[in-house]
Amino acid sequence: MICEKTKLALQTLFPKAAPTASDVTIDTDAREKDKKKKIEPRQNGLVERDYAIHGYHLDAQVAAGQIIEAVTILDEAEFFIEAITGVDWIKDNQLEVVYDFCRYDFDLCRVVIRTRLDRNAAEVPTITDIYAGANWHERETHEFFGIKFLGHPNLIPLLLPEDADFHPLLKDFKA
């Protein structure tokens, strides 16, 4: 129910490439996929996932500039923020920022917003103005991955020492 609504709302972010049925089938068949096949970096777009396998319903990959827009849509639909984190796709020379959202009511809908950034210039606008709770999550992602959150009020290390200048969750990090 709410999933459908959110899906429609999020689709407005991708005017030209509405998700095709093939997107869905390919992804739900992840198990049968040939493991040796090289995984291409995903293109921006909205994908509906099989909840039983992946544990979330909607997966939207947006451009960095669209983050605010996408998060505003979720905020209006009364989603709460679960977490923000990053993934280092070193082979593609990309960093991914992952935003997890869920809702408090029984109309279950988990939404994942993600954006791919260039590994050398990883910058994404902050969403602390929309979700105050994103503050710590963004600080954490910043210190672990070196991703800059533009406009963040206090982007200093949170869990690491305050003078830490390394980013331990990067794949090329050596202790």
Add this chain to the structure above:
Amino acid sequence: MSSPIELQSDETFILNVGPQHPATHGVLRVKMEMNGEYIVEAETVIGYIHRMHEKMGELKTYPQYLMNLSRMDYLGALGYSHGHVLVVEKAAGIEVPERAEYIRAIMVELNRVASHLFWFGAFVMDLGGFSPLMYALQDREHILDMLEAVTGSRLTYCYFRYGGLYNDVDDQFIESARKFIPRMRKSLKKYHTLVTGNIIFRKRLEGVAPLSKETCRKYGASSAVARGSGINFDVRKNEPYSVYPEFDFDVPVYHGCDSLARYNVRMDEIEQSLRIIEQGLDKLPGGPIMPKKKPKIIKPPVGDYYQAVETARGSFGVRLVSDGGKTPYRLKLRSPTYSNMHLFDESCRGMLISDALAFMGSLDLVIPEIDR
């Protein structure tokens, strides 16, 4: 309750609460700007026992990582292991025998009762009452003894395996668990007479530290923090996993939005957990505790997987990104207290320091779990 006086910057002083302070129950530091007894501004500083569990997750293989999860939250460790094994089983497509799922649920609920009991004692101690902690610990001791007999450890369990359990429960456990339930109910009644009805206790909590639904949503609060603010959110009900749909239990929700509501939610949760344990013991099916068919080396297929579980402290989520290898490509642990604690900075403005510390107690903090 907000400070009635407009302040000049030179009229305040900085009070450094922690990292070693009796009320923070661990190495948490809150830098408070104070106007006398009132807090003007607070900044929480965390990370004193950060161990980088997420990086360890990337470096260790799946079975090697099992024991890390219980090091996150030393009070309700089994809930965290549960989340982790569930996500790996989901990703790798491992079937779990029904008996194992039931035993998991019973163990997690026992652990939840133990955790809530400790919280109850520590919370009343934050308010200056010492004796309830001792009573709570005595009841908790029974649970720890039971868990020790089955899992082999008292605090940092490594009991769950991918696909099942390390050890089956025996008749002795079932008997002692059955005995424990009425005893705990009796103690619960005693706690309510001793503490809940106490006028000083109520005066200190009623209407103190209001948290609106909106604040909870913006920070992603869960557990009693959300449920005390009238949000009916419990992962066990909202997003049923494991065998929880088989159990008949309620989610206590209070609309007080204050510290007392959060207290009441947790106290009622003990009763609900006892109900789950009772039903679990009744329904416990026979059969194996490990699946017959299980891959030797766990290599989940490419993709990313998410699993949320309701631990004693709230909605704990594991995001597993797999590249098909023997180790996870990325393992994100979403800890509930991290979000709950984040509320504190904003919400404690204008509070008395004693109320703020009571508020901090009502959040049920376990610092290693925030710092990960």
Add this chain to the structure above:
Amino acid sequence: MRLTLFNVVAAVIIAIAFAAVNAAYLVWAERRGAARIQRRPGPNINGPFGLLQPPLDGIKLMAKQLTIPGGADKVLFIAAPVLAMFPAIMSFVTIPFSENIVAKNMNVGVLMIFAFAALGSTSLLFAGWSSRNKYAMMASIRAVSQTVAYEIPMLITTITVVMIAGSMDLMEIVHQQSGSFLHWNIFPLLGKSHNILMPLSFLIFFTCTLAETNRSPFDLGEAESELVAGFHTEYGSMGFGLFFMAEYANIVIGSCMTTILFLGGWGCPFGLFPGVWWFILKLYLLIATFIWIRWTFPRTTIYGLLNLSWKILIPLSLFNLLLTAGLLKVF
């Protein structure tokens, strides 16, 4: 004259000994009592029932170094614990334990004890201020505002009793209540006052004693979950020991005063065999109540505490004072 001087010196020495022994063994009693309430054994290793625990603790404390924090006011820092103990000991001098056991009876005994009690709070202020520690400072400010707030209802209640007795002499106040417990100021049915609200006065007085001695649920001066250890955060060694002893000495004095003012001093509840044993019995029953309350109740907040005094206790005690005055005029 010489004899009197000798008497006073002897009395002071006995008072110090009494205060010290009481303080030491009240700590033991408190720990054993707390353990009993919390269903655990408590100190039971050293000596029978752990009775050697207090002297051993004393030796340990004395053997420790007294560390003075950097930037602290040394003179005040060292003077504060002494200043805490001194009024507590002095007050013992004028307390009559029975017809004959009293060091120096004064006709202004009540006044003297309250004067010394007021002095006690300055030591808390000194300790907190000289420690150069924010927690200690906050705690001492709390403690002083608390003492100021609770001295008023305490004094008003005492004036009620003094009015009934017509004297500030503690002996005289006890003599007034001689006879069965119906003559005592707490149940004044046969005594001089016929004020049925006197039990209320007793409760007010008892509550104030709790607050004046910084005991739970009014132990805001050393609220350890908020202010670490309160005004004695920076004290170790015997500096801390003296504060600790002063606290228990103050409890003894508070209980003595309650016994004398409301419970008929050394009088027997049935008017038979009055004597010091009755005094001791009442005294330790009151102290046991102190311990019991401490391990049962959580702590109030500073505003809860001040509201209780200014909004409830002071109006009530004033009303009772007026009522007693009126009744005394009528009968």
